[in-house]
Amino acid sequence: MPEVIRQLSEHVANQIAAGEVIQRPASVVKELMENAVDAGATKIIVRAADAGRTLIHVSDNGVGMIPADARKCFDRHATSKISSAEDLFSIVSKGFRGEALASVASISHVELKTRHASEDLGTHIQMEGGDRKDELPCPMEVGTQISVKHLFYNVPARRNFLKSDAVEMRHVVDEFQRVALAHESIDFVLSHNGTELFNLPAGSRRKRIVAVFGAKYDERLVPVEESTDVVSISGFVGKPAFARRTRGEQFLFVNQRFIKHGLLHRTVMQAYQGLLPSDQFPLYVLFLTIDPAKLDVNIHPTKTEVQFEEDRHIQSLVLPSIRRGLGKYAVAPSLDFDQETSLNIEPYNSGRMVAEPAIQINTDYNPFHSNASSTRSGVGGLRPGRGQMDAWKSLYGEAFSTDQYSGHNASSLRTEAALPDASQSFPVDAEGEVSGRPLFQYLNRFIVTSTRSGVIFIDQNRAHQRVLYEMLVTKLEENESPISTQQLLFPEVIELNEADRHFILESKTWLQQMGLLVESHDSGIQVTGTPAEGETSPQTLIEAVLQATGDEYEDISRAERVAAQMAEVMAVRSGATMKPEAMVDLVDRLFGCSTPGLDPFGRMVIVNFGANEIEQRFS
Numbered sequence: 001m002p003e004v005i006r007q008l009s010e011h012v013a014n015q016i017a018a019g020e021v022i023q024r025p026a027s028v029v030k031e032l033m034e035n036a037v038d039a040g041a042t043k044i045i046v047r048a049a050d051a052g053r054t055l056i057h058v059s060d061n062g063v064g065m066i067p068a069d070a071r072k073c074f075d076r077h078a079t080s081k082i083s084s085a086e087d088l089f090s091i092v093s094k095g096f097r098g099e100a101l102a103s104v105a106s107i108s109h110v111e112l113k114t115r116h117a118s119e120d121l122g123t124h125i126q127m128e129g130g131d132r133k134d135e136l137p138c139p140m141e142v143g144t145q146i147s148v149k150h151l152f153y154n155v156p157a158r159r160n161f162l163k164s165d166a167v168e169m170r171h172v173v174d175e176f177q178r179v180a181l182a183h184e185s186i187d188f189v190l191s192h193n194g195t196e197l198f199n200l201p202a203g204s205r206r207k208r209i210v211a212v213f214g215a216k217y218d219e220r221l222v223p224v225e226e227s228t229d230v231v232s233i234s235g236f237v238g239k240p241a242f243a244r245r246t247r248g249e250q251f252l253f254v255n256q257r258f259i260k261h262g263l264l265h266r267t268v269m270q271a272y273q274g275l276l277p278s279d280q281f282p283l284y285v286l287f288l289t290i291d292p293a294k295l296d297v298n299i300h301p302t303k304t305e306v307q308f309e310e311d312r313h314i315q316s317l318v319l320p321s322i323r324r325g326l327g328k329y330a331v332a333p334s335l336d337f338d339q340e341t342s343l344n345i346e347p348y349n350s351g352r353m354v355a356e357p358a359i360q361i362n363t364d365y366n367p368f369h370s371n372a373s374s375t376r377s378g379v380g381g382l383r384p385g386r387g388q389m390d391a392w393k394s395l396y397g398e399a400f401s402t403d404q405y406s407g408h409n410a411s412s413l414r415t416e417a418a419l420p421d422a423s424q425s426f427p428v429d430a431e432g433e434v435s436g437r438p439l440f441q442y443l444n445r446f447i448v449t450s451t452r453s454g455v456i457f458i459d460q461n462r463a464h465q466r467v468l469y470e471m472l473v474t475k476l477e478e479n480e481s482p483i484s485t486q487q488l489l490f491p492e493v494i495e496l497n498e499a500d501r502h503f504i505l506e507s508k509t510w511l512q513q514m515g516l517l518v519e520s521h522d523s524g525i526q527v528t529g530t531p532a533e534g535e536t537s538p539q540t541l542i543e544a545v546l547q548a549t550g551d552e553y554e555d556i557s558r559a560e561r562v563a564a565q566m567a568e569v570m571a572v573r574s575g576a577t578m579k580p581e582a583m584v585d586l587v588d589r590l591f592g593c594s595t596p597g598l599d600p601f602g603r604m605v606i607v608n609f610g611a612n613e614i615e616q617r618f619s
């Protein structure tokens, strides 16, 4: 029997490591930016083409490398940042594993130009799939320039797994922002396909945050500052009135490294208790500084998860420091928002001395009526278009018969024994009244009607969500004519941070397909048309679209997520009175769906009380 265990080649080992370190173009951007930061650069320029698929170029004015190091930097476990295991407990650099460049080089074409101050000329090295192809001296300034081309060219599985350019570019922007927020004293530039997206000059932290998110953010920030022997916290949290239904403006850094930490996130949210409805998220950009020895950054290769030795201690500092911060600018504690209480926030003016905080009362202020929080209300009843009634009348006979009711998803419909029978169709008269079968609204929430097999209750809100959802998904998938749009007489401007703005504009074509017309605007975007059905505000629709971009549902297709989120905000509310013709129209459309029994989030739409069940109650 020959031996079966072999040592993997360096080549294969690098590709395997790459699978962990480099998931998508954004991972390359992060690693290269971090290397530039570690190299002491004061200016870092990032350029991407096709969301980083074809090119990622990062240039810095850091220390650069001598020729011998330039050759070595692509070797696995080659690092200048640590030399012994003890060093692991005092890491102040971003990298230390010596894996990034080896990984990137093994799955792309890399061109490195670098010059150390001790040399007159720089070194130019070309790598392809981890092999060195060429090395030449080249004249250049001190610093390093790395081009990564054709990422995943030799890993088709990875390449195919990548999402649309809009999604990938959003990840790139996310990583860029994280590094840029953590290093306000470095100049950063990001451009995509020749268009400059960010140009962030070195400055204060507040300036950096404002440069990243937009000028409007200046007045939204509340400073936080606190320290103990073990840890110090500083940064900014957002005023409650500007909280949003979507996540994405929450940044926590530990020793200038972006991290995700569930416990600390919850702690921050706790500090806002009573100031925000539970489905809203405040902005925060918080920086913890802690002795590296108390921190284990070694848990995950991409290092967004860390473990603290003193979780509790840190928690007990974070909570009160935010409360105090908010307290200085607002009447934070013991507010009762059910009444018309006030929350007036003094705008911070960085140019003047901060005076003793004064509390002002604005009796008109109600945070639950702020622009961000009013989004859940305000959808009127379902209004079928004019032509729809005619269409409905001609369709009615078939679509509304009991065999339609029983034909779907028996487990959620619980209809038994309903036989197809032409006499079961429900004709209506000219007024839209239902004759033959009564149909009425119960509790302003359910549409109740009978079938041969019993009585059914239809949840109006969920039914409408299902109908809209299938309509939107079909429109997105078929890529044919968009759903009907209502042009807005006065386009509505919606302020967005740069990342969100970029994402929406890149998604313009498919948003249009769903009836949402957007254009670029100085401070964000402007909405020029919304879907004709329903009365959902442009702001609410845009928030719904943004909500569907989060990482948390990567397994469902993006079209489906966006459609579900939009359907949720567009659907007729529970509690809205519905006209008979609107109910008939809705029921008709519901039973034209492929899955009428469940809403897009899997909740039950229809409950059937079988005739047998009803009869038994009388026995």
Ligand code: ADP
Binding pocket: 031, 035, 036, 038, 039, 060, 062, 063, 064, 065, 073, 078, 079, 080, 081, 094, 095, 096, 097, 098, 099, 100, 101, 102, 143, 144
């Ligand atoms: P790590 O950052 O974990 O050390 P990398 O593979 O990212 O590993 O980089 C390997 C080494 O190459 C670094 O330790 C550093 O010495 C050198 N290096 C990488 N990028 C740069 C750069 N932009 N400027 C100077 N040196 C660099």
Ligand code: MG
Binding pocket: 031, 034, 035, 094, 095, 096, 100, 101
């Ligand atoms: Mg590195």
